[in-house]
Structures are given as C-alpha cells and as structure tokens.
Amino acid sequence: MRGLGYYCRLMGVFVKYSLMSALEYRANFIAGMTVEMGWMIIKLLYVAIIYKAGTSIGILTPDHILLFVGTYIFMTGIFMLYFGNFNALPGMIQQGELDLYIVKPVSLQFLVTMRRLEFAYMLPNLVAGTVMIVTGWRLAGLPADPFFVAGFLFFLVCGCLLSYSLFLLPYLLAFWIVSLGGIVDIANAMWDFNNMPSMIYGKWGRRIGTYVLPIFVITNFPGLFLMGELGLGACLWGAGAPVLFFIISRRLWKMALKKYSSASS
Amino acid sequence: MIAVEHLRKEFSYYKKATGIKGSLQNVFHRETLTKEAVRDISFSVEKGEMIGFLGPNGAGKTTTLKMLSGILYPTGGKVEIDGFIPWERKNEFKRRISIVMGQKNQLWWDLPASDSFYLNKCIFGVDDGTYRDVVTELAELLDVRELLNVQVRRLSLGERMKMELLAALIHQPDILFLDEPTIGLDILSQKKIREFLRIYNQQRKTTVIITSHYMADIEALCRRAVIINQGQLVYDGQLGDINRVLGERKLLSVKTSGEVNEKQWENFGRVREISAAGAVLEVPQEKVKAVLGAILSGLPVEDFTVTEIPIEESIARFYQKEVATI
Numbered sequence A: 001m002r003g004l005g006y007y008c009r010l011m012g013v014f015v016k017y018s019l020m021s022a023l024e025y026r027a028n029f030i031a032g033m034t035v036e037m038g039w040m041i042i043k044l045l046y047v048a049i050i051y052k053a054g055t056s057i058g059i060l061t062p063d064h065i066l067l068f069v070g071t072y073i074f075m076t077g078i079f080m081l082y083f084g085n086f087n088a089l090p091g092m093i094q095q096g097e098l099d100l101y102i103v104k105p106v107s108l109q110f111l112v113t114m115r116r117l118e119f120a121y122m123l124p125n126l127v128a129g130t131v132m133i134v135t136g137w138r139l140a141g142l143p144a145d146p147f148f149v150a151g152f153l154f155f156l157v158c159g160c161l162l163s164y165s166l167f168l169l170p171y172l173l174a175f176w177i178v179s180l181g182g183i184v185d186i187a188n189a190m191w192d193f194n195n196m197p198s199m200i201y202g203k204w205g206r207r208i209g210t211y212v213l214p215i216f217v218i219t220n221f222p223g224l225f226l227m228g229e230l231g232l233g234a235c236l237w238g239a240g241a242p243v244l245f246f247i248i249s250r251r252l253w254k255m256a257l258k259k260y261s262s263a264s265s
Numbered sequence B: 001m002i003a004v005e006h007l008r009k010e011f012s013y014y015k016k017a018t019g020i021k022g023s024l025q026n027v028f029h030r031e032t033l034t035k036e037a038v039r040d041i042s043f044s045v046e047k048g049e050m051i052g053f054l055g056p057n058g059a060g061k062t063t064t065l066k067m068l069s070g071i072l073y074p075t076g077g078k079v080e081i082d083g084f085i086p087w088e089r090k091n092e093f094k095r096r097i098s099i100v101m102g103q104k105n106q107l108w109w110d111l112p113a114s115d116s117f118y119l120n121k122c123i124f125g126v127d128d129g130t131y132r133d134v135v136t137e138l139a140e141l142l143d144v145r146e147l148l149n150v151q152v153r154r155l156s157l158g159e160r161m162k163m164e165l166l167a168a169l170i171h172q173p174d175i176l177f178l179d180e181p182t183i184g185l186d187i188l189s190q191k192k193i194r195e196f197l198r199i200y201n202q203q204r205k206t207t208v209i210i211t212s213h214y215m216a217d218i219e220a221l222c223r224r225a226v227i228i229n230q231g232q233l234v235y236d237g238q239l240g241d242i243n244r245v246l247g248e249r250k251l252l253s254v255k256t257s258g259e260v261n262e263k264q265w266e267n268f269g270r271v272r273e274i275s276a277a278g279a280v281l282e283v284p285q286e287k288v289k290a291v292l293g294a295i296l297s298g299l300p301v302e303d304f305t306v307t308e309i310p311i312e313e314s315i316a317r318f319y320q321k322e323v324a325t326i
Helices: A004-022 A028-052 A061-097 A110-113 A119-139 A146-172 A179-196 A203-213 A215-226 A232-259 B021-028 B063-067 B090-097 B113-124 B128-143 B157-169 B186-206 B214-223 B239-246 B264-267 B285-298 B311-319
Strands: B002-012 B032-045 B050-054 B076-081 B097-101 B175-179 B205-212 B224-229 B233-239 B248-258 B272-276 B279-282 B301-308
Touching: A004 A028, A004 A110, A004 A146, A004 B113, A028 A119, A061 A110, A061 A119, A061 A146, A061 A179, A061 A215, A110 A232, A119 B272, A146 A179, A146 A215, A146 A232, A179 A215, A203 A232, A203 B248, A203 B264, A215 A232, A215 B157, B002 B063, B032 B076, B032 B224, B032 B233, B050 B214, B063 B076, B063 B175, B063 B205, B063 B279, B090 B097, B090 B214, B097 B157, B113 B128, B113 B157, B128 B157, B186 B205, B186 B214, B205 B214, B214 B311, B224 B239, B224 B311, B233 B239, B233 B279, B248 B285, B264 B272, B279 B285, B285 B301
Parallel strands: B050 B205, B050 B224, B097 B175, B175 B205
Antiparallel strands: B002 B032, B002 B076, B224 B233, B248 B279, B248 B301, B272 B279
16 A cells, blocks of 8 residues: 555646646647636626625525635635546546556556646636635634634535545446446536535435535535534534545445456557 | 466447447347457466467457456456466556557657656656666667657657657566557667567566567567467467478479469469469478479479468468467
C-alpha cells in the first residue's frame, strides 16, 4: 500500500501537467472559462431574484441562501476539476484504453479519475463560490469563531469526498453496459438539485436526498452546521456518508475491473 | 521465468441481424454467443529469452499477451511469471513487467515525452540518479536525444514509438511484452527499433515476447517462435526448424538459355514460377541432388541456385492450417 505522500506527489504532477497541457491551447482555456462563467451567472440569477423579492425559504433568509448557493458553486468548481475523467471513462472502457494504466503499480482508480484536471472549469466557480460564501456568512451574521470555521471546512471536505464517490458510481456501470449516456444525464441532473438549499424540497424529498442518495449532504451540511441546524445524528451521517460511499465506490470499482474485457487490437 | 499452462479465454457477445429489424429484435431478445479467443495454450519462456509470438489476425496473440501482463482475467488455465500470477495485479509484479502496444499510447500528447517519462519515474518510484542514467542511455541508443523536449504531438509515428518504448523501460523491467511495436513504421524506423531491442535484450537479459506481422522483426530478433492459430498453439520451436516441421523442401531456381515448356518443368517438381528464361521449382530436400542432375543433363541450363523456402511462407502455411497441430 502506497502512502499519502506518494499520492500527493503524483497529484502534484497531474496538477502541473494538466495546467501545462491546458495552456498549450490558450484560446480553448479562455473559452472554457467563459462558458463556465456563463453557467455561473445563470445560477447567480436565482440568488439575485431571491434578493430582489426578499423571499425567505423556511428559516433561510436571502443571506443564508447566498451562502448555500455559494457552497454549491464552490463544490461545482471542485467537481468540475476532475469530472472530465469520469466522462472519459466509458470511452476508455470501450476503446480498451485502460490497458496501459492497469499495468502501472499505482491505484488504477486514482490514476484514471484524477489524471486530467480542468482548471478552466474550476477557477470561475471556485472564486465566485468563495466570495458568495464569505459574503453570505457575514451578512447572515453567522458565527465565525475557529470552531465553526473548522466545522464548515470539515463538512466541505466531506462533501468533496462524497461527491467524488457518489457520482463515480453511475460511470462504473460502463464496465457492464458500455454506453450509458442516459444514466449519466440523470446523475448530472441530480447534481443540479443542489442549486437551491434542500429546504425548498418536501419532507420526503429531503430525507431521500439526505439519507438514500445523499446529494444534499454535499452542499447543505456546511451551511446547516454554521446555522446550528445539524443535530448529532446528522453530523455523524455527514462525516460517515462520504466514508461509506467511498468504500462502496472502491468495492464496485474492483468488481467492475474484473469485467474489463479490453478491446481488440 | 514464464510458465503458461492450459490458458483459456472466452468472450461472450451477442448476435445481431443486419438492418433495423435486427436492431429492434435485439432490444427484446439477445442471443448470447461465446467466442473462444484462446484455447488451451501451454508454453514456457526462460529468463532472457526473446521469442516471437506469431499468428494471423484474430488468432489470440494480443489476448494472450494481455493475460500474461495482467490486463485480462483468463477463463481458465494457469500463468506464473517469476512466482506471480499476473491477474492478481500485485505492484511488485507490475514493477517487473512492461507492455508496449503499437496501437496504443501512454504519452501525454501535448507535452514533451520527457514529461511522461518523469511521470512514470514517479509512479514506479525510480530514484533520480537511475532515472537520469536510464533516459540518457536509452535516448542515445534510440537516437532521440534531440527530441526529448519536443511535444509528442509534433513527433513522427516512428519517433513516437521510440518514445513509447523508452517510457515503458524507465523502470527497467525484467520482462517486456511487445505487441506489434513496429506497426505502420517506415523501414528505417523498423530497423532502428529492431536494433535497439536486440542490444537491449543482450545487455540486460530482459525476457521479451514480441508479436509482429513483419517477419523481418521476428527473424532479426528471435530464435524461437510460438505460433498460434484460432486460439490454439500450432508450433513451438526454433524459427529455423519450421521448414523441417513442414516437410523440408527447397527452392530450385534454374536459368536456361532456351525456352522450356511447363510440362517439361513439371517432371522435376512443383512449378512455382515460370518464364522464357527459366523457372523456380519446389523440390523435397532429399531429391534435390537427383532432380538437379536430371535438369543439368536434360535442359539447356545457364545457371541455378538452391535456397530455403522463405520463413514467411512457411509460417503462412501454419496460418492456413495446412499442417496438423504439433
């Protein structure tokens, strides 16, 4: 088993090489950033409308909503950083491109899902998300002492791990059914359920989205923690779900790999 | 050492009739069929040996190499390589092997090949000094020193294949699987890569299994050939012995001063080529002397040569299943 240092070093190389590759095509890099900013502006319009109307959702004031949407945009940036690798997986399986990765003495899952990183998609979301989080946090008058900051960051990290594990699962089906455009579209649509706080959904919708397919845990838990709205059980689930789904994704990955049949030469 | 025993690999697939009707039927019912890509293959390879793994398209060569390198799980049989079972995919095993496929690449397209070498160095945990020495030595041998800092996408196919080879050898594997490493390359590049492989094998005693459709590759590099056809092993032995297994025959090329008709030539052996200036006959080895004597005394012979049947041709006969499995 390789240590954390080994994988951090490799991650450093992937970051460097992805950036170098992206900068080889400057126009494409700028176009990618522009498109992503367009998407982000559409998401911001929701918040702008809420502010203009002065609408509250349950206990959430527009300032709270700004914080939640900011968290969603921030997490979208992190997800977009490696999402291209997920998207490429069905094609790699179909074309037998995993062959030369399987023979490397490194976690294949790490290599395949982290090797190409898209900074053009990440940067606008990360910057805008951070600004919105900080602004929403301050305007809503939420506590900013070290305990709450650490808790918020902890649930952000948990959300990162959970989004990686949860959204990798549908792509692993490609090992069995090869082409999965429809399934992936549904999964991607589910990501967008988070573009508003989970409180806008009904009780059962919230429960399913929190405990069955925990997409709401990803972007809602950091904000709910700040507001003191996460009970002990929810806190434990927020920390446990990422670990549970990571284990599931690892198991399924290993099972899926046994189904890999490569492609004819 | 590589030991392969009764190795088998089956793939399942489904049949589809042509046209839209077939596609619609497929939605509701799929008839699953099984293809036996590799059927009960056994052979062994000694350390430092370099063997040619031959067969026509679809014979199961690449599938076998993929099982030997741990890429694919077999349906049955055993493989042991230096004490490891390839498809267990242990890191220690992966450090001992490398595979190069002529039709697949591992280099980062937009970056210089040296960056991909460095990534492999990090993945395999090669120390800085060894890495520098290996790259310098191999780049020199492959004549690519000047190209190390050129983006991969700007390299020619031949240059790229040399870089692929170099990338695959950064960790100095004990065993090297080469699947058509010279495919699509010009004669000079093929020659350079052959030369490199020959020297590399000699210097490092690396075990090499190579598949290639270019017989020049195999003849230049391998003394032993393993031939498979339709997933089954049909020959395992010295390359030079293939003619003997097929029933040793020679080619007799005779140049005459006058025209000799076909009927006359047929009295001496199987006529392979005929022209106004002579003919090429295929004759069993034990009859060469007698046939030659008869030709010299009966025909206006100007010149003659006796040669072996080209190895390519003999191997093609295995491909066409003209011979029984040995």
